[in-house]
Amino acid sequence: MSSYVPWLIFLIPLGSFIVISLLLRPFFKQHPRVSGYVTICSIGISCLLSFWVLKEVIATPEHRIAIPDVQWLLIGNLNVHIGLIVDSLSAVMVVVVSLVSLLIQVYSQGYMHGDPGYHRYFAFMSLFTACMLGLVLADNLVFLFLFWEGVGLGSYLLIGFWFHRPSAANAAKKAFIVTRFGDFGFLAAILFLFYHTGTFDIEELHAIAIAGSLAGTVLTWAALGIFMGAVGKSAQFPLHVWLPDAMEGPTPVSALIHAATMVAAGVFLVARLFPLFEHSHVALTTVAVIGGFTAIFAASMGLVMTDIKRVLAYSTISQLGYMMLGLGTGGIALGIFHLFNHAFFKALLFLGAGSVNHATGTFDMREMGGLRRVMPWTYITFVVASLSLAGIWPLSGFWSKDEILASALEGNTVLFYLALVTVFMTAFYMFRAVFLTFHGEYRGGSSAGDGGHGGKPHESPAVMVVPMVILGILSVVSGWLNVTGAFDGFLGHATASGGHGFVQGLFGVLSHPLALVSLMVAGLGILLAYAMYDRRWISAETVGRMFRPVYTMLYRKYWFDELYERVIVVRFLVDGVFAVFARFDAQFIDGAVNGVASGVSSAGAAVRRAHTGQLQVYGITMAAGIIAIAVCFYLFS
Amino acid sequence: MTVGLVHYLLLSGVLFSIGLYGVLAKRNVVVILMCVEIMLNATNVALVALSRYVVPALLTGQIFAVFVILVAAAEVAVGIAIVFAIYRKRQSVNINDFDLMKW
Numbered sequence: 001m002s003s004y005v006p007w008l009i010f011l012i013p014l015g016s017f018i019v020i021s022l023l024l025r026p027f028f029k030q031h032p033r034v035s036g037y038v039t040i041c042s043i044g045i046s047c048l049l050s051f052w053v054l055k056e057v058i059a060t061p062e063h064r065i066a067i068p069d070v071q072w073l074l075i076g077n078l079n080v081h082i083g084l085i086v087d088s089l090s091a092v093m094v095v096v097v098s099l100v101s102l103l104i105q106v107y108s109q110g111y112m113h114g115d116p117g118y119h120r121y122f123a124f125m126s127l128f129t130a131c132m133l134g135l136v137l138a139d140n141l142v143f144l145f146l147f148w149e150g151v152g153l154g155s156y157l158l159i160g161f162w163f164h165r166p167s168a169a170n171a172a173k174k175a176f177i178v179t180r181f182g183d184f185g186f187l188a189a190i191l192f193l194f195y196h197t198g199t200f201d202i203e204e205l206h207a208i209a210i211a212g213s214l215a216g217t218v219l220t221w222a223a224l225g226i227f228m229g230a231v232g233k234s235a236q237f238p239l240h241v242w243l244p245d246a247m248e249g250p251t252p253v254s255a256l257i258h259a260a261t262m263v264a265a266g267v268f269l270v271a272r273l274f275p276l277f278e279h280s281h282v283a284l285t286t287v288a289v290i291g292g293f294t295a296i297f298a299a300s301m302g303l304v305m306t307d308i309k310r311v312l313a314y315s316t317i318s319q320l321g322y323m324m325l326g327l328g329t330g331g332i333a334l335g336i337f338h339l340f341n342h343a344f345f346k347a348l349l350f351l352g353a354g355s356v357n358h359a360t361g362t363f364d365m366r367e368m369g370g371l372r373r374v375m376p377w378t379y380i381t382f383v384v385a386s387l388s389l390a391g392i393w394p395l396s397g398f399w400s401k402d403e404i405l406a407s408a409l410e411g412n413t414v415l416f417y418l419a420l421v422t423v424f425m426t427a428f429y430m431f432r433a434v435f436l437t438f439h440g441e442y443r444g445g446s447s448a449g450d451g452g453h454g455g456k457p458h459e460s461p462a463v464m465v466v467p468m469v470i471l472g473i474l475s476v477v478s479g480w481l482n483v484t485g486a487f488d489g490f491l492g493h494a495t496a497s498g499g500h501g502f503v504q505g506l507f508g509v510l511s512h513p514l515a516l517v518s519l520m521v522a523g524l525g526i527l528l529a530y531a532m533y534d535r536r537w538i539s540a541e542t543v544g545r546m547f548r549p550v551y552t553m554l555y556r557k558y559w560f561d562e563l564y565e566r567v568i569v570v571r572f573l574v575d576g577v578f579a580v581f582a583r584f585d586a587q588f589i590d591g592a593v594n595g596v597a598s599g600v601s602s603a604g605a606a607v608r609r610a611h612t613g614q615l616q617v618y619g620i621t622m623a624a625g626i627i628a629i630a631v632c633f634y635l636f637s
Numbered sequence: 638m639t640v641g642l643v644h645y646l647l648l649s650g651v652l653f654s655i656g657l658y659g660v661l662a663k664r665n666v667v668v669i670l671m672c673v674e675i676m677l678n679a680t681n682v683a684l685v686a687l688s689r690y691v692v693p694a695l696l697t698g699q700i701f702a703v704f705v706i707l708v709a710a711a712e713v714a715v716g717i718a719i720v721f722a723i724y725r726k727r728q729s730v731n732i733n734d735f736d737l738m739k740w
Binding site for chain 1: 657660661662732733735736737738739
């Protein structure tokens with residue numbers, strides 16, 4: 001029985017998608033709430049099953065459950081099986097994805113209340129969650145790629161959910177197209193690996209990589225191709241541009257896409273195929289460098305954004321960079337542990353931003369302020385999540401960030417200092433957001449935003465607050481899972497710090513100099529934000545004027561959008577490649593088609609002359625033909 | 638000199654060639670129809686001769702020849718009728734005048 005349960009984890013939300021789109025949306029249009037309940041129930045069941053699977057995986061000594069394969073494709077000698085991997089990595093991932101998704105669905109009941117696309121929203125949410133759950137469970141690369149694209153489709157549909165807004169439609173297209181660049185590399189890597197190994201199966205590839213029979217340039221190129229896919233999905237430099245724009249989707253969508261699911265897919269992919277990276281020094285270094293650079297690069301842009309969701313978006317990119325850095329320098333456990341903690345507090349931050357938007361009708365922090373008095377629950381949970389993200393002891397972000405810093409220090413000093421500066425920036429921009437949003441005086445808000453009610457700000461309904469509180473608790477405690485090294489051990493990491501008790505680990509970490517340094521740096525960041533945005537001892541405007549060029553550069557996002565749009569898209573693609581294609585199309589393809597047609601008609605005009613209408617001419621031709629055939633037959637047979 | 642299969646076939650070939658020449662070279666439609674008849678009869682000679690010399694126990698060739706005569710009769714009936722119809726229309730039996738089917 002147990003071998004079928006993991007299938008249900010992603011099949012049930014898929015069923016919910018089918019039921020909503022084929023049954024509820026056409027026939028129960030008057031009862032939008034039903035589709036919300038169907039989604040919550042199906043994801044709730046998935047969540048329970050995920051916990052059950054996690055329990056089973058923990059209980060088995062080798063931390064994996066064998067699931068029998070099903071034959072999918074048989075093309076010649078190629079036999080593609082589909083099956084699931086249920087090991088420590090996928091068990092952790094299904095729990096994170098289904099739990100965060102469940103809480104977000106509950107929250108959406110309040111946030112999306114009264115939206116005309118209510119059915120559609122929950123149908124897409126179910127589809128998206130199903131694809132993500134399938135992605136983390138898939139055991140071969142073709143099957144995984146199917147879900148990988150499914151997640152891309154889901155994100156396209158959800159980001160463009162309010163498609164009547166041009167900006168949302170454009171953002172959806174941008175997300176889809178930019179990630180396709182990465183997917184191209186991923187697909188090429190899948191085929192490349194298949195060419196060299198003859199298998200799509202992930203575990204067989206692991207065995208091949210570990211045995212060392214696939215090494216050198218082949219392995220490096222394959223790993224880099226896979227990483228290219230991860231760069232696209234996880235919005236790493238230089239394909240990071242889609243993520244900030246993806247904020248056009250409804251806020252719970254941002255929470256889901258940018259916390260636990262889509263962007264985590266890239267990190268997950270690297271972790272899933274980690275043995276391939278582990279045996280290629282170049283690939284592993286690339287992962288670490290891209291990760292470390294993205295972390296500081298994105299954080300620097302987060303410093304100046306005025307839209308609260310964009311601050312969070314850059315923070316997501318930056319934290320994903322951390323995860324990649326952790327993977328590149330330390331291994332699966334570090335990256336996934338940070339992903340695990342990040343999923344909770346980042347989902348919470350987005351839900352908090354959504355709650356603020358629900359109250360004020362805007363995402364612009366310059367129009368907020370003073371909300372802590374009217375929205376105490378949102379305030380408390382938001383601060384907890386910000387502290388966690390900033391890496392303050394003993395919240396969850398501290399534990400995973402500290403581990404990544406430690407492994408970066410061992411691996412590469414430059415990356416360590418980049419990461420340390422990022423810690424400072426993270427603390428600063430998060431508390432800049434906190435102070436601008438919740439402290440000071442209320443600056444008016446706006447009634448024009450999505451889901452907002454305008455008028456006097458008020459606390460959100462319980463259906464939105466309860467998931468936030470649950471996530472708040474999780475973002476405090478989720479880091480404690482690894483205080484004794486249990487999480488690392490579960491993911492197959494031998495830890496040096498293992499062997500001590502919980503309390504000793506919890507407080508003992510404070511005696512490590514590295515932990516103290518990172519805490520101090522984060523504290524400085526918070527203090528600076530306090531000085532600039534709460535007390536206003538230092539005027540933010542003056543600082544902005546002093547560093548005008550830097551400020552402009554950050555505010556314009558290093559001109560990456562302009563670079564891509566004007567230089568690459570317009571100059572290179574439209575003027576260059578597409579112009580060549582257009583000429584080729586007009587002259588070669590059209591020329592060939594028209595040439596065939598006019599050739600046939602002029603041949604017809606010539607042959608027409610032979611049809612004189614004289615019966616005897618036809619007769620002579622026929623007789624000559626028969627004689628010719630007879631002669632040929634006689635000569636050549 | 639005994640008369641054998643080869644002689645019959647030669648006779649058949651000569652008749653066929655005369656008929657073919659007539660069909661291709663004559664102008665008068667009635668003559669052309671007559672030449673077609675010669676060709677058909679050339680075939681009949683060949684059929685009967687082959688049947689007689691190759692499979693003497695069977696009468697397949699002879700029976701086939703009867704069918705050919707039958708079809709020839711029908712063909713002449715239709716052919717002459719068409720010629721009459723055209724003649725009434727155009728006052729001519731010269732085949733060079735009948736070129737409505739050109740391009």
